[in-house]
Amino acid sequence: MSIWSNLGLVYALLGAAVAVFLAGAGSAIGVGIAGQAAAGVVTEDPSKFAKVLIMQLLPGTQGIYGLLVGFITLSKVGLLGGGAAALDPQTGLLILAACMPIGIVGLISGKYQGMTSAASIGIVAKKPDQFGKAMLFPAMVETYAILALLISILAVNAVQI
Amino acid sequence: MAVLQMQRISICALKKDRKAILEKIQSMGVIEMNQIAEEEEGFERMDTQGPRQSFEKQAQAVEQALSVLDVYAPQKSSMFASLEGKKLVDRKKFNEVADGKGELISKVNQLVSLNKEIAENKANILKLENQIESLRPWLALDVPMNYKGTAKVSMLLGTMPGETTLESVYELVAKREPEIDAIDVNIINSDKDAAYLSVFCLREEETRVEDALRSGGFARPSQMTGKVPSVKKENLEAKIKELNNEIEKIEGEIKGYASAREDLKIIGDYFRMRADKYEVLGTLPQSQRTFVISGYAAAKAVPAVQKAIGESFDCVIDVEELKEEEEPPVILENNGFSASVEGVLGSYGLPHKGEFDPTTIMSFFYVFFFGMMLSDAAYGAIIAIACFVILKKFPRMEAGLAKSMKMFMYCGVSTMVWGILFGGYFGNVVDIVSEVFFGKAVTVPALWFIPLNDPMRLLVYSLAFGVVHLFVGLGIKGYMELKDGKVMDFFCDVVLWFAFLIGLILMLLPTDIFASIAQTQIVFPPFLNMTAKALAIIGAVGLLLMSGRDSKNPVLRIALGAYDIYNITGWLSDVLSYSRLLALGLATGVIASVVNQMGSMFGKGIVGVIGFVLVFVVGHTLNLAINLLGAYVHTNRLQFVEFFGKFYEGGGKPFEPFKSDTKYVDIKEETLS
Numbered sequence: 001m002s003i004w005s006n007l008g009l010v011y012a013l014l015g016a017a018v019a020v021f022l023a024g025a026g027s028a029i030g031v032g033i034a035g036q037a038a039a040g041v042v043t044e045d046p047s048k049f050a051k052v053l054i055m056q057l058l059p060g061t062q063g064i065y066g067l068l069v070g071f072i073t074l075s076k077v078g079l080l081g082g083g084a085a086a087l088d089p090q091t092g093l094l095i096l097a098a099c100m101p102i103g104i105v106g107l108i109s110g111k112y113q114g115m116t117s118a119a120s121i122g123i124v125a126k127k128p129d130q131f132g133k134a135m136l137f138p139a140m141v142e143t144y145a146i147l148a149l150l151i152s153i154l155a156v157n158a159v160q161i
Numbered sequence: 162m163a164v165l166q167m168q169r170i171s172i173c174a175l176k177k178d179r180k181a182i183l184e185k186i187q188s189m190g191v192i193e194m195n196q197i198a199e200e201e202e203g204f205e206r207m208d209t210q211g212p213r214q215s216f217e218k219q220a221q222a223v224e225q226a227l228s229v230l231d232v233y234a235p236q237k238s239s240m241f242a243s244l245e246g247k248k249l250v251d252r253k254k255f256n257e258v259a260d261g262k263g264e265l266i267s268k269v270n271q272l273v274s275l276n277k278e279i280a281e282n283k284a285n286i287l288k289l290e291n292q293i294e295s296l297r298p299w300l301a302l303d304v305p306m307n308y309k310g311t312a313k314v315s316m317l318l319g320t321m322p323g324e325t326t327l328e329s330v331y332e333l334v335a336k337r338e339p340e341i342d343a344i345d346v347n348i349i350n351s352d353k354d355a356a357y358l359s360v361f362c363l364r365e366e367e368t369r370v371e372d373a374l375r376s377g378g379f380a381r382p383s384q385m386t387g388k389v390p391s392v393k394k395e396n397l398e399a400k401i402k403e404l405n406n407e408i409e410k411i412e413g414e415i416k417g418y419a420s421a422r423e424d425l426k427i428i429g430d431y432f433r434m435r436a437d438k439y440e441v442l443g444t445l446p447q448s449q450r451t452f453v454i455s456g457y458a459a460a461k462a463v464p465a466v467q468k469a470i471g472e473s474f475d476c477v478i479d480v481e482e483l484k485e486e487e488e489p490p491v492i493l494e495n496n497g498f499s500a501s502v503e504g505v506l507g508s509y510g511l512p513h514k515g516e517f518d519p520t521t522i523m524s525f526f527y528v529f530f531f532g533m534m535l536s537d538a539a540y541g542a543i544i545a546i547a548c549f550v551i552l553k554k555f556p557r558m559e560a561g562l563a564k565s566m567k568m569f570m571y572c573g574v575s576t577m578v579w580g581i582l583f584g585g586y587f588g589n590v591v592d593i594v595s596e597v598f599f600g601k602a603v604t605v606p607a608l609w610f611i612p613l614n615d616p617m618r619l620l621v622y623s624l625a626f627g628v629v630h631l632f633v634g635l636g637i638k639g640y641m642e643l644k645d646g647k648v649m650d651f652f653c654d655v656v657l658w659f660a661f662l663i664g665l666i667l668m669l670l671p672t673d674i675f676a677s678i679a680q681t682q683i684v685f686p687p688f689l690n691m692t693a694k695a696l697a698i699i700g701a702v703g704l705l706l707m708s709g710r711d712s713k714n715p716v717l718r719i720a721l722g723a724y725d726i727y728n729i730t731g732w733l734s735d736v737l738s739y740s741r742l743l744a745l746g747l748a749t750g751v752i753a754s755v756v757n758q759m760g761s762m763f764g765k766g767i768v769g770v771i772g773f774v775l776v777f778v779v780g781h782t783l784n785l786a787i788n789l790l791g792a793y794v795h796t797n798r799l800q801f802v803e804f805f806g807k808f809y810e811g812g813g814k815p816f817e818p819f820k821s822d823t824k825y826v827d828i829k830e831e832t833l834s
Contacts, residue, residue, distance in 0.1 A: 054790060057787065057790055058790075058794065060787065061748075061787070061791055064748060064752060064787065065744075065748065067752065067755070068747065068748050068751045068752065071751055071752075071754075071755050072613075072751065080758065130508075131508065132505070132507075132508025132509065132797065133508060133509070135794055135797070136794075136797065136798060136801060136802070139794045139795060139797070139798045140798075140802075142794075142795075143738060143741070143798075146740065146741045146744045146745070146795075147737070147740065149744050149748075150620070150740045150743065150744050153616060153744070153747060154616060154617065154620070157616055
């Protein structure tokens with residue numbers, strides 16, 4: 001039996017890792033970008049802290065979606081709570097593929113949502129009463145992360161072990 | 162669920178009553194000023210710039226005085242101070258304070274000037290400290306710095322560059338002036354920037370020695386004192402102490418004014434109100450003996466104005482319906498439940514003239530979707546209880562904030578209901594705790610089903626709720642068109658779309674694709690299949706022919722119709738957008754489970770329990786916060802983008818009455834019950 005036929009679980013774990021680290025990195029970039037803008041606003045007007053903090057948090061959700069898929073994957077292959085299932089490589093790769101959407105979309109949408117958040121923080125700085133509208137622009141970007149999350153969840157769930 | 166009917170109310174009265182009438186209107190706060198811009202002969206506008214600015218300046222001075230008080234006599238305020246709202250002060254007390262404004266203004270001036278004194282003293286201290294700093298290297302010198310020397314010998318004080326040593330100084334002088342040997346150099350102090358020297362030499366050779374030293378970078382100190390440096394330093398320190406004492410004394414004096422804080426707040430508001438009044442006064446057209454006020458008021462508030470003004474003053478009050486071209490400000494009126502989401506509507510835009518107020522319908526969907534996205538019974542209970550307690554504890558909370566609190570309270574209740582339906586209590590805490598600590602897994606059964614075990618089912622429901630939401634939106638559009646008498650538009654834009662969409666949905670339901678998603682095969686009787694096809698075809702053909710009905714060119718008309726049918730992709734993406742109901746709901750539950758799992762890793766026993774509680778509290782707080790934010794943002798999005806996109810434009814102007822626009826206190830009126 002060659003080593004290749006034993007890699008099923010590795011592929012599955014790689015899938016969980018991809019989901020968590022790509023989406024998490026996207027969120028980290030996004031929250032970072034938005035945080036810089038938020039810090040700038042707070043130096044001028046500390047009373048806007050709560051509002052800009054919310055704005056900064058908006059790109060943080062991709063990381064959570066990644067975590068979500070990662071967790072579902074781990075529990076699916078039985079790595080949580082012991083007794084990992086013996087996976088053949090094909091199933092492992094299926095799970096890896098299922099984790100891809102949230103990983104990749106999370107990375108890219110996280111970054112761009114961060115940039116949009118930074119711009120929206122600009123709105124809050126100049127027109128604090130337009131907070132509701134400003135919040136919508138980053139939420140638009142997030143839609144695609146949600147769609148990716150959905151497909152990842154459904155796909156991971158659909159893989160038969 | 163309505164936009165209040167507005168009327169224009171105009172009051173013509175005697176000039177001698179103008180201030181009293183304006184004050185009355187201001188205290189009632191139900192009229193938005195909108196003067197009729199008529200430039201009629203005999204009517205003039207008064208220039209009130211001067212008094213207005215002086216009131217504004219006084220209000221500003223009071224603000225300044227209050228901020229001084231806040232610095233030196235800070236008031237203890239709780240974390241929730243911003244929830245408390247303005248204090249209620251009755252009219253009598255307000256007038257009393259306003260009568261004593263002369264005294265209060267002198268207090269304000271006193272506070273401001275005391276603050277200035279402190280600032281000056283602090284600046285002086287800084288200066289003295291700088292002096293001490295420059296004396297520091299010379300402290301070892303035990304003669305005054307400007308000591309000239311004796312009759313024969315003179316002393317030179319000065320600095321040389323950092324690396325200077327005794328040898329290098331002697332060397333320098335010996336090189337430049339080889340014949341001078343009566344010279345004594347002492348290094349008093351040295352640091353990395355400079356060496357501080359005192360040099361003694363014969364008086365007649367002083368200039369030559371100094372020149373020699375200068376060539377090596379010697380410079381006399383910039384500040385010379387007639388005292389021994391250490392004595393001087395003591396003097397300066399004594400002065401600083403004195404100034405500090407003075408500051409302390411002034412601070413004490415400022416603290417003595419702390420009792421006037423409440424009165425100062427009232428008087429600040431008084432000045433603000435007066436400034437507002439003069440601003441309005443400046444816009445009123447006035448003749449020799451009369452003046453005219455005109456503005457918008459809600460129809461139901463008009464009788465109260467007529468009563469309050471008409472009965473106490475000689476005046477004519479004219480109430481008229483709005484003209485066609487007028488765009489009145491908007492006041493919404495809703496029942497207690499629906500009014501709580503008015504803020505959400507306001508942040509999108511109030512309905513424009515003649516538009517339907519969607520608040521009531523939106524409020525139900527809002528609470529419904531919010532609960533579904535958060536869907537955890539425990540989280541819901543926490544939110545609902547927290548909001549309820551805050552609402553009860555701070556009854557004078559600012560109105561907008563109170564509405565939001567109420568909204569979150571209802572959303573919390575909805576979250577709780579969904580949590581019970583989906584079996585989520587802090588995620589799966591019951592299972593984990595019972596299994597880890599009691600050794601036997603207990604599961605609280607979900608009333609409906611557990612989404613994680615059957616996500617496709619919830620997806621189908623989510624999309625179905627979305628379809629209902631969107632159809633209601635389209636229905637409202639139809640209602641508005643019928644109300645405006647646009648029957649043709651109603652038929653083409655709404656009925657045809659309904660036929661087309663319902664036909665398509667009915668065609669989709671029995672297919673294999675849907676069966677694979679919903680995991681049940683739906684079989685329709687043949688006639689229903691026929692009807693579905695017929696509906697879809699009628700809808701599609703109708704749209705193709707009718708959508709471009711404004712265009713005379715038949716080719717363009719068909720092209721526009723085809724383009725409108727293409728909008729079906731928009732509908733598809735709108736419906737799919739509701740999948741976030743599932744995704745966000747799952748996110749809450751799964752992260753909560755992750756937190757519980759992490760907490761349970763400490764095992765049994767005391768350490769286990771402590772570890773679990775720690776992880777539990779921190780983890781769930783974070784999860785609640787981030788998912789609350791998510792649910793709020795995405796519920797708003799579903800309303801704003803998907804729902805409002807179907808029918809709502811907004812763009813109405815909010816009602817901004819001329820009222821007592823205070824910052825610190827609300828005045829309780831005795832006349833108005």
